[in-house]
Amino acid sequence: MSARDTVSPITHEERQQRLSALQNSLPAFKLDAVMITPGASMRYFFGLTWRETERLVCAVVSAQRVVFVCPKFEDTALLAALSTPYDYAWWEEHEDPRHVVSTVLSDGHCQNVGIDPSCSYGQAFALSNATSATLCSAGPILQSLRAQKSATELALMQAAKSLTLDVHVAIFDWIKPGMRMSEVKAEIDRLHRVGGADNGSFFCAVQFGEGTSHPHGVPGDPVLQKGELILIDTGCTIDGYHSDITRTYALDKQGHRVEALWDLEKEAQAAAFDAAQIGRPCGDVDAAARAVLETHGLGPDYQLPGLPHRTGHGIGLEIHEGPYLVRGDDTPLDTGMCFSNEPMIVVPGQYGIRLEDHFYMTDAGAKWFTEPQKSLYQPL
Structure with missing residues (x-):
């Protein structure tokens, strides 16, 4: 099916x-x-x-x-x-x-x-x-x-996001050192097609090691080396409605600093989710994530090491659509609005960590489309 x-x-x-x-x-x-x-x-x-x-x-x-x-x-x-x-x-x-x-x-x-x-x-x-x-x-x-999605739209987006999460699961079990980025992208596209996406992957970024420090990657076709961080950001569409999920994980034991920053990334993502309450300005969600990072000496604002971009974007028939979770967007959060939650941490020249899941607004607050990553070594 x-x-x-x-x-x-x-x-x-x-x-x-x-x-x-x-x-x-x-x-x-x-x-x-x-x-x-x-x-x-x-x-x-x-x-x-x-x-x-x-x-x-x-x-x-x-x-x-x-x-x-x-x-x-x-x-x-x-x-x-x-x-x-x-x-x-x-x-x-x-x-x-x-x-x-x-x-x-x-x-x-x-x-x-x-x-x-x-x-x-x-x-x-x-x-x-x-x-x-x-x-x-x-x-x-x-x-x-x-901006405010209907029940049918939410169901289509849930189907797309669930499919992409399944693809992430399959890739985690499959990927190994020695594989080229192009091989991984091709397999992700194939799995999206098999799963019923409109036309395979709508986009796909696969990054290894130092390449993870570039938010959307750099040109080339690197080979995954043993011990390198893996960042995969991909999505598809179902009847035009988008998924967009990022996972950052490691197949081998990482140093303390990487583990600590991964945990901090997860904390920032959770703070953004908790700040998403009906009636609050979209910009407050971005502020909540940044406050966590700044408390631990990152930033401030867009300074690196830290968060180089907004915390999230609206999503639907466009992969990026308004409103946005960014300072200055005062749009009040309302039922049916859907957003990415991805407060990335970048350490220039070394690595980047991005966890991206999406939520939608209900009368009771935000609700995840997909369950966030569990740990650096157990991502799915």
Whole structure:
């Protein structure tokens, strides 16, 4: 049985509820319309997995209607992909699609328009020259809707994360000195595919020894040497929803300093988890992790040895999405929000230790998707 056999996909009814919520939220954000372009939000509202190209495709969503702007020669593909009929404004290859969008906005009396953050600058700049409407980022309204996951979304994310944790377990039992990084990555990808991931590993970072001190690795194909630390950060998607789990472990006995810092990393991760309470600002979670590290002489702030990046990120249809567990993000934690928890410790030129699991918010506080690592030598 694959991971996707245990969960249901997002239904047409849920997507329609999302679209209605977007339309109902427009006045609160002082917007007349939002322009959705290919990317995560296009998938979220319409189920379309198209990618942005030089040919503009977008959905103009106002309180009264939804208008898709699309090349005419793609009409059959778009109509087949959408389960609900909308209004359409087709454009031919010799036409400027930004002028078509401008006409749609003008006809709908849309003056204040939010642009999907996934829209490229080139498209947004061209649109700004083609319309008299006032353009701004649709990021705040889209984040307000996408940040709180439904029960179906949580189930899909749980399936993805459980699969990736199973992959970590299998790799821990399999990996041994003498293996190249590329071998390990290939096996992780294979296991994700066998388990039912959308398309194998969405990403994979495998680091050994000193390489673990670089948060996302460095180029090359090193060979695992006996006694080296192992850091593996990988994930997949199920129906577009992401996993992203990191484990740092050793196959052989490590020195006292490595063991002590590994325990400190686990303590910082636990402090961040405990700080995640409904209503508290996201930034407080980052502060809680850093306070633990600074108490033990690391940091402060982003200074090394210490934590070089934020404590966590939102996750869903994008592997990194808002809100973020970082100083300055004052978004109040709310039910259904999902985050990574990964307050990495880096000792430059020597090693790095990152434990990454994800949690989601409930009325009672944070709840783990996956059980955190037990110890340096018993990671899973």
